[in-house]
Amino acid sequence: MFGYSSLSVVVFVTVLCHTKAIENEPIYSxxxxxxxxxxxxxxxxxxxxxxxxxxxxxxxxxxxxxxxxxxxxxxxxxxxxxxxxxxxxxxxxxxxxTLGLNHVPGRNPAVAFSAYTNVSSSYSDGQIVIFPNVLLNEGHGYNKTTGYFTAPVTGVYQFTAHTCNYFNKAIIVEIVHNGKVIAVTTNWDNYRHTCSSVSALAMVAAGDSVSIICAHGDSHMVANHHRWPSFNGVLLNRRMACYYSLEAIIxxxxxxxxxTASEPDIETxxxxxxxxxxxxxxxxxxxxxxxxxxxxxxxxxxxxxxxxxxxxxxxxxxxxxxxxxxxxxxxxxxxxxxxxxxxxxxxEKLADNFTKTPRVAFNAYTRSSRNYDNGQTFVFPDVLLNEGGGYDKITGMFTAPVAGLYYFSVHICHEKAKYVVAAIVHGDTTIAVTSEYENTGYSCSSVMAPVKISVGERVYLKCTHNTALVGDSNNRWPSFTGFLFTI
The missing domain is CATH 1.20.120 (Four Helix Bundle (Hemerythrin (Met), subunit A))
Structure with missing residues (x-):
């Protein structure tokens, strides 16, 4: 604060008595x-x-x-x-x-892909196996040119590789997540072409890549009308986080x-x-x-x-x-x-849909053997689960009660020295094919595929070659399963 202090001027007049006159003082009025x-x-x-x-x-x-x-x-x-x-x-x-969206039961973003190849090829060690024919690519994560799946969101995924070998040749492949192997399978038969599948669950961050890589040199994979080597994956559970911040201004x-001021000294x-x-x-x-x-x-x-x-x-x-x-x-x-x-x-929409949408899943199998002709539908009469009532054990057909993304899996077993060939069919469209053969014994094969289905559409397992399907109570249960994983 600016200020000047007041200066008090005090004039003291002092008359000194008996003061002597001083010589040479100037004359002043x-x-x-x-x-x-x-x-x-x-x-x-x-x-x-x-x-x-x-x-x-x-x-x-x-x-x-x-x-x-x-x-x-x-x-x-x-x-x-x-x-x-x-x-x-x-x-x-x-x-x-956002937390509420993440924890709504049965709710996940629609991320699923299914791709296959119908061309036989040989692969060297470390080579990526590319599946150029895309049946489903919800979320646009799979690249049919490079063979890589890039996760669009973070979450728990399930991946499945289905491969078929040349007779007397092996095919060895790995499911690889960002350079880390998460599953390996080998398939070999001395006399015929056979198929097998392997699946893996993994926590995959947004931007991570997953692919199928040949794990052994001189691997041979066969593909034709009866065999569709495939690669598919689905998002099972999503993970999310939010974050926001602002600066305060001062x-x-x-x-x-x-x-300051000073005062002069005055002689007294x-x-x-x-x-x-x-x-x-x-x-x-x-x-x-x-x-x-x-x-x-x-x-x-x-x-x-x-x-x-x-x-x-x-x-x-x-x-x-x-x-x-x-x-x-x-x-x-x-x-x-x-x-x-x-x-x-x-x-609000999810809560409304969830309260109105039934849970849909089925699991059916057979414990008896049966011969099927080309074009026949496989029937699995023993039903363990049928939530939503979509599976018909008489016809072997599954009819979708609600629209959404479904995941289907088939497990088949053959009689020795006889082929078993099966295709998962959606409407009139084949979405997965597998076959199995063993000259001297019994063996089994599986194949899985996700697919987008509208209400009332059907999915079933079709015989594509004269087949002997083997089932028994103790060692082999051929089965057909499916479930709705997101709407």
Whole structure:
């Protein structure tokens, strides 16, 4: 705070009795001396009164400006704090809605793919096995050119590789996630072409890749009308997280002013002439000092006004920046509110669908052997599970009670020295094929495939070559299973 301390001028007139006359004192009019000293004191008093008024006015103006700036800053901070609190509340609501979406039973993003090849090939060690024929690619994660599946979202996935070998040749493949092997299978038969499958569960992050890689040099894989080597995968459970943050803005304004003053020393005891002379000289010095202070005050006021003007420009720039940030905060506020409304609508839709949609899954098998002709439908009369009532044990047909993404699996066993060949068929479209043969004994094979089905469409297991299907109570249970994993 700027200020000048009031200077009190006290004139002591001391008459020393019995003062001796001093020789060689200059002749000086007593009236003239007193007149000059009085005029000087009057001017000093007037100047000091003027300074006191100016000081009070200046202090009031500075205080008013600072108070106005303080009120403006306080309003800005209050608005920012209010918006910040609302944004934090919205973020928490969006996060809770997101958690709710993640934990709705049976709800997952539609991520599933199924691809196969109908061309026989030989593979070298480390070579990627490419399946160029795509039957399903929900989520667009599978690349039929490179053979890689790239996860669009983070979650638990199931992957299945189905391979068939040349007779007297082996095929050895691995399911590889980001360079790490998560499953390996080998298939070999000395006399005929046979098929086998391997599956693996893995936690896959968004952007991770999964592929089928040949694990042994000179591997041979056969593909034809009766055998479809395939690669498929489905998202079983998704993982998510949300995160949001904003910076707080703090503006400091400090104006400090200091002033100092000094007072001259005055001798208290001297001769009358010297006393008056020193008094006059002191007054003259004080007047000169006051004039100097007057100039310094003017310079200070000019500098202060310059500083205040510069600060005013800075404050305008700072306010413009804060207004832009507040505008951005309002934009974020609206976006988050829209996102919250969207998540709420999704939750309401999912809750409505979930309460109306039955769970769909079936598991059927047979314990008896039977011969099938080309084109016949395999029938599995023993039903362990039939949620939703979609499977018919008389016809062997599954009819979808609701639309969605389904996952089907078939396990078949053959009689020695006889082929068993089967295809999973959706409507009139084949979605997976496998075969099995063993010259001297009995063996089994499996194949799986995801598929998108509308209400009322059928899926069944079709014989594509005259086949002897073997089943018994103890060692072999040929089976047909399927389930709805997302709508």
């Amino acid at each position: 007593k009236f003239e001396y007193d007149k000059r000293m009085l005029e000087t004191i009057v001017r000093m008093e007037a100047k000091m009164d003027q300074w006191d008024k100016e000081r009070i006015t200046f202090e009031e103006n500075v205080l008013a400006v600072l108070e106005h700036r303080r009120e403006e800053m306080q309003k800005k901070f209050l608005n920012q704090n209010k918006i910040q609190n609302e944004l934090n509340d919205l973020r928490e609501k969006v996060y809770n809605r 503006v400091f304004l400090t104006v400090l002013c200091y002033s 005891q001297c001769s009358k002439f010297k006393y008056d002379k020193q008094m006059l000289e002191t007054m003259v010095r004080m007047e000169a000092k006051m004039n100097q202070w007057d100039k310094e005050k003017e310079n200070f006021e000019e500098n202060m006004l310059s500083v205040m003007e510069h600060r005013k420009v800075e404050m305008k720039r700072e306010f413009a920046k804060q207004n832009a940030q507040i505008g951005q905060m309002f934009d974020d506020y609206e976006k988050i509110r829209e996102k919250l409304n969207d998540k709420t609508a999704q939750l």
